[in-house]
Each structure stands twice: as C-alpha cells, then as structure tokens.
Amino acid sequence: MHPVLIDGHWRPADATGSFTATNPATGESLADAYPVSSANDVEEALAAAARAFCEWEKLPRSALADFLRKYADLVDQRAETIARAAHEETGLPYEPRLKGVELPRTTGQLRQAADACLDPAWRLPVIDEAANLRSVLQPIGPVLVLGPNNFPLAFNGISGGDFAAAVAAGCPVIAKAHRSHPTTSRLLAEAAHEAAADLPPGSVQMIFAVDHADGLAMVADPRLGAAAFTGSRSGGLRLKRAADEVGKPFFAELSAINPVIVLPGTLVERFDAMVDETATSGLMGAGQFCTNPGLIITLAGDDTERFVAAVAERYAAAAPQPLLGPGVLKCLAESVSTLQAAGAKLIQGGEAAEGAAIAHQNTLLRIDGAAFLAQPDALQTEAFGPCTLVAVCDDIEQVRQVLSTLEGSLTGCIYSATDGSDDAAYDELAPVLAARVGRLLNDKMPTGVAVSPAMNHGGPFPATGHPHFTAVGLPAACRRFTRLACFDNVRPHRLPAILR
Template identity: 45%
Template sequence: MSLQPVFIGGQWRTSRYLSTFQANNPRTGEKLPDLFPVSTWEELAEALDYAQQVIPLLTALPPEARAEFLENMASKIEAKQEIITATAALETGLPQSPRFLEIELPRTTDQLRQTAAAVREGSWCLATIDTHRNIRSKYGPLGGVVIVIGPNNFPLAFNAVSGGDFAAALAAGNPVLAKAHPLHPKTSQLLAQAMAEALAESQLPPATVQFIYHFQPEDGSKAIAHPATAAVAFTGSRATGLAIKEAAEKAGKLAYLEMSSINPVFLLPGALQERASKIAEEFTASCLLGSGQFCTNPGLVVLSEGAGSKDFIQRAIDLFNNSSPGYLLSREIGLNLEKKIQALLQRGSQLLCGGHSLPEPGYRFAPTLLQVKAQAFHEQPTAFQQEMFGPASLLVVCPKAEDMLMIAASLEGNLTASLYAHTQGKDESLYQQLEPILRLKVGRLLNDKMPTGVAVSPAMMHGGPFPATGHPGFSSVGVPATILRFAARHGYDNVPQHRLPPELMDKNPTGRLWRFIDGAWTQASVNEK
C-alpha cells in the first residue's frame, strides 16, 4: 500500500497528514489498496496561503486563459476516460457502462466546455452601463479562495476538482481548493491529474487549483474562516451542510449548499385513471436509478384515492419486488436508510415492500415502498419529510383533493416537484390550485415527468428554497447562471475609459458581448447606439 500525494502550490507532494484512509469496493465490501491522507490544519492553511498569493496574478489574466484551461482539462479527462470510469465503477459499485463511460464523463466534459464558452463570450458578467450618469458595473472575482467539497454520488460530474462548482468558481476568476470525497478518492486523484496537466500547460498561476483528499470537520471550519477564503460550495447531507452554513455565517463567508430533497410527485386523479401503470413504470425507473442515490430521487408520492391509485400502488410494488437491487455507495448509507424507514414505521407508515439490507457480499438494499395515510402526514408533516437516500419512497394516499392541497402547503423547500395530470384536461382545476403552492416550494417544477434527470442546459434550475439549498436564487447546474454564485458585483462611478475593464468600456471588446446599456440589452458599442 502506498500513500497518495496531494496537489498543493502547483506540485504533487507527500502530505503532512493526521491519519490515512482507504476506499471500499461496494460490490465486495473489501478495502481497496491505496492509502489516502487526511490533511493537517497546517497543510490546509498552507494551501490557502498559496491561493491567496495568486489572486492578483489570476485577476490580471484575460478571460481567455481560464477558457483555454477548462477546454484543455476536458480533453485531458477524455484522454484518461477508460481508467477514470473503471476506477469510478470500482469505488462506487455503479456500472462503468453506461453510467460513467457514456453518461457521466461526457456530461462532465460538456459542462467544462460550456463553462469555457461562457467565459470566452463574457456575457455572464452582466455588464451594465448608464451613460447619462457615467456609472458602470459588472460581475467579477470574489477576491478570495473558493473551497469546493464534492458529494458521494456523482464522482465525475459533481466532483470537487472537475464538476460544476469547480468550473463555475474558476470561471469567475477565483482560485479553487478542491476536497475529494472519501468514498472515491482514487477517481478524484485521476481527475486532479488531468487538471494538473492542463494547469501546467496554461497561463494560470500554479496554485490556481489545489487538491486534497480529506480533512477533519473542525479544520474545515477553520478553513472557511481563514482570511483567504471567500466562499465554500458543498453538495451532500443536510447535517453537514448545516454545519458548514453555521461556520460560514459565523465567519461572514458565502456558502452555496445543496443538501437534501424529497422531490414530491403529485399524481392527480385523472392521470391515474388514464395511465396508472405507465406512471408506475416511470416512477420505478426514476426511484431505483443508481440505487436511488440521487438528490432528485422521487422520495414522496402524493396520490388521490381511487381505483387508479390502487392500480398504481400494486404495479409499483410488483416492479419494486421484481427489480434487481443495485449497490449502495457505502455500508453507512444502508444503515442510515434502515433507520429512516424504522422511524417512519414507528410514526404509522405501512411497509409495502423491502425495508431491509440484503445479504453480503457488498452493500445492497431491497427496493422499498412505504405508505401513510394523509391524516397522519397532516399531523406530523416534518417527520414524514425526511430524505431516504437510497432505493425508497413514501406514498401518501389522499381521500380528498383538500388533502393534496394541505400536504403541498406543508412541504419544506425542495429541489423539484412533479405534477402528473390527465392529458385531456380533466385535472386542470386541481392543477391550477396546486401549482401556485408548489411553485414557491421548489426550484424546478415538472409536468408529467419524473425529477431524476438534470440536463446541462443554460435554462436548468438545480436549486431551491431552504433546506434543499442555502439560497433559492441560484443554480448549481446551467451555465452561465452557475458562475454568478462565485462572483461579486464591481461598480465604477465616474471612472474614465482608460481605467475601466474592457467589458465596461464604450467599445464592445468582442462585438459579441451582450451588455445592458441605458435600459436595453445590446451588442453594440456605446457610440453605435
């Protein structure tokens, strides 16, 4: 077993570590051979100091330098795609093909290239010019380091050293300190190697991006409070997210957090009468995708009582029972899921299928459905809104339309909500009552579609009200909006032309940049309007 190096100050080096850890193979439960370091506070502080030193150098470079780096990094990842995807499969138990090779790795490189294109084009900075008062503003770097902490379930597309948070923070002109997730450290290392190769070939300062594997929670809090740190980005559990939020607020730092979501699905009576079996098939595919380990997993289904609901429930039970259980990312996920299920049962839920871990080897859990009466949900709404991370969902059967409306009104903030309605308009009246309630509860509202997929589109909203995220106004997917999380608005009042950044000069620097000049969006230069 060999201790793996960290990437600090532009070079791979031996870590000054507190302890070491190993990843596991979820298919066998066995430890994988490499040792990875848990960094000391001194090592973290050194990385932050290095990053602070590059801020003026990075700010002075043209946007093209960042765009070229991101594009080159995407190409480096593609050149290593076989070993990256094979390692991701080994560390997560998820299939190399199609999950990683055909889906997640192309998504990762596409996201990097979309971000590069946005940096090069420049309109993301929202350049705004008032010629009458000679006041101008645009978005630019925060002036500090962004610490990016990636999740357990997307080792490529949301990785701290290759995912959307990483790309967006860098795009805005900030140095990044990336922390791997301990469930897939080797995959993260391979992505960091692609990053380091692209960085060495770029104009960017060597400490623009740095990479470590793990640190103690108390050292993470100290890193957030460090003078060099401007913001932290986190995707993961609610408990950890809230701890990060508290540390950031105490230190006066920005925190962009994606935490937990149950993504309610409302099945209206006409839709169930029309196509209960088809909806059950869509629901099963969504809920069991990736063994249910998605932040957009449909964890709560609210349906109207009747013949259609009975057909839906029976079909879903049959599909769940006949599915082939996939692997969980860790043993702890299965243990936590079992605890959540037991808590729901103690509060009056009924177990329809599953509810238990499956025999070794590996970490697997029986696909699980629970059901609870609408009245019980009304009485304890918070208790029934706990995320079950894994292949599980809770069904709530509503005798009356008023029950659906009450459940919708009691929901916490979520990433998504889905509404299934009759195709010929029989549910329109109920839809129009539910939609205004749900619209304010979620980031993304779906019609006749399960929530699992999150397209890398400029129009995508992957965020939502607390506690799904820390701020409802931003998205972690969808360039260029993602970049604005890690940007500050820079204003210039009565500043002469030769002292302005190119984006705010009278002449459009590229001829393609969209700017808001005297109340209108335009690509024209000021003197051409």
C-alpha cells in the same frame, strides 16, 4: 499514502490520519491509502489560492478557457481509467452510467464553462455614462468545492459543475475529495494539474480529507471567496453555520424529497407508463440522486391501490444495486425506521440486502394523508437510496395541506390527465408546490437534470442555502461565484476591459 496537490505540486500531505475507500460491490476496503490533511496543508492551500487569484485577475479570460478545454480533452482521453476507478469506488455501473453518460456530461460541462469564460454577458455589465458609474459581476475569490458521493465525476470537487462554474467565474478552486471516491478524484486532479501547466501554481488544488474543525475553519477563512457544498444535510449545515457567522457565501445543496403528485386522470390515461416512470426514476442510481422522487402523492381509489401494488412489484423484481458506501446504508436504514416510526407502512423491502455488497432492498412505504399531516416533519425525512413513500390522500384539499407542510425541494412534479379532468386540481395545487421547489415539472419524473442554460438545480432551503442561485446550467451557475463590483468615477484606463 498518496500525495496532495497544493500550490502547483503533488507533495506528501502533512497528515493527521489516513483513510481508504470501500468497494460497495464487495464491501472490501480498497488498497490505496489517502491522507487526512492537517491545518498546515489547509493553510498552504489557502495561501496558494489567494496568490493564484491575484494572478488570475491579470490573465486573459482565454487562458482559463484554454485550461478548461485541455482538461476536458485529457479526461476524455482517460475516460476508461477514470470511469473504471469510479465504478470500483462507487458501485455505479461502468456502462452506461459512468463512461457513457456521466463522464461525457462532465467534459461537456467543462467545455461549456470554457465558453462562459469568453462570454461577458452573464456578468451583467451596466454602464451609466452620465453618472460615470459602472458595475459588473466580478470573481469572488478562491472557491472551496466540497463534492458529494453520488456523482463522482459530474459533481466532483475537482471536475464537476461547481468546479467548472467557479473557474469560469475567474476563481481558483481548492477541491476537497469525497472520502468515498479518492482515487477517482486523484485521477481527475492529475488531469487538471497537467492541463493547468500554464496557469499560476495554486490555480487548482486537491486535498482528500480534513478534520471537522479544519473544515469549519476553512470555510470561514478570509482568503476564501465562497464555498460550494453538495452532500448531507447535517454536514452541510455545520459548515453553513461557520460560513454564515462571518458572512461568507456558502452555496449548499443539502436535502430534497422532490414530491411528485399523481392526479387521478393520469392513472386512467396512462397507468403502465406511470408505473414504469415511477419505478425507473425511484430506483435510478439505487435512488441516490439529489432529484430522486422520494414522496409520491396520490388520491385514494382503486387505481391508486393498483398503482401502489404495481410499483411494489417492480421494486421487488429489481435486484438491489450497491449503495455508495456503508454510511449511505446506515443513514438509509435510519430514515426507513424514522418513517415507519411516524406511521408509514412497509409495502416492500425495508431491510439491508443480503450478500457481500453494500446494498438495501428496494423499499416502498405508504402513509395516509391524515397520518402524514399528524407528523409532517418526520414523514418528510429524506431517505437517500432506493426508498419511496407514497402518501394516499382523501381529496385535493388534503393534498394541498400535505404540500403546505413541505420544506423546500429541488423539484416538484404534477402528473395530470390530458383531457382536462385534472385541471382544476392542478390549478389549486401548482402554486403551493411551485413556491416550495426550484424546478416545477409536468408529466415527467425529476431525475434527469439537463445541462441547459435554462436549468435550475436549486431551490428553497433546505434544498439549498439560497433560492436565488443554480448549481447546474451555464453560465447562470457562475453567478454564485461573483460579487457585484461598482466603479465610480474611476479613470478610464483603470477600468476592467468589460466596462470601458
């Protein structure tokens, strides 16, 4: 059984159990066994992180930047090994997805975080000399990062955006691997550990799994400054409740259906492109993107009938891709059932795919606007995977009503004609949609999440736990892991350097 990384050492876990990952392409269990850590492991990790945090407060920011750059270099050097492990554990393509796109994105984020370490501006320092009062965003304390299944590198607890942002904010990280890709996580953690040789022990730690109760205790522990979670709604809400109860900031990315409105002029002006963009975005990564467009909203008409048929054809023609694991397949099947039970009609797919791989048919469902409005809660069930629901509305007012029933999403998009024919509809719908999403798009599918300082990967609940913050985009993502600290009449030599 593989060891855990606690307090600066790889050492045997105090294990209450073990698990192995599954190769989604074959459905077979992988050989490496990983521990489920006990409360003792959790306790030691928390204590070590708290000690490291005290030491970090004395470190120059450049030491953190150096760590992040060294780490990025090591990951780049080991790109092939890491991406192969991720491919084996997730079924995602080795190229271009993992090695060519996600790994460079990951190391790019680490290097951007290194830059953020050295940039004081995002900490929003304010100095009022007359009142002898100063404030600045300070690191919040050790951060627990719980990464999701769908981005084994770029959102991994030990290498992803939350990790990078927390370190850049000045917070040691305890990473919990996702059970679907422990070897990928271990290889990354090994690189992180090597890169952190000059940092205090406990600066970066990795445990592979904990029991539910230990996870709940962990997010509520007073030594923890904050937690960041990306994953399922049910698991995230349990942890959020435990954190909320003790007023612990818990940054959760939970669920999103990412509505896309296709106004009629779009289908007139660029029918083929619209079909292509819908199918490509809907099936990207077997639909396992946080920003997957799960709900397409259209107006009834011949063009929409042709559009639905053409997308269905594309879904039928595309070979089902492996899902990330058996749990994803099970949830997806349940969601498809829920949608059908609420009145959605199956146009294409709908079943698990045949063969050894863990996969599901590319699935297209359809509902009329009036039927959507009869059961809006059930019909906005997230179907994580290659599944898209098309809602066909009678008119713009019905679209508005559908939008007004929607919970928060990460993204929302409106496609409209360039000749102005959809402009009145756009003006009617955009404010209703914008209030419900973190990122509003025009004429573009939401699946790409650029690592840009202007990005918002966030949004109203349940897309995330707090709509003020973003999980992607540096340096803004660092702000989650800070608290506002004010210094009143503090003697000059005792002030943080940034406030002198």
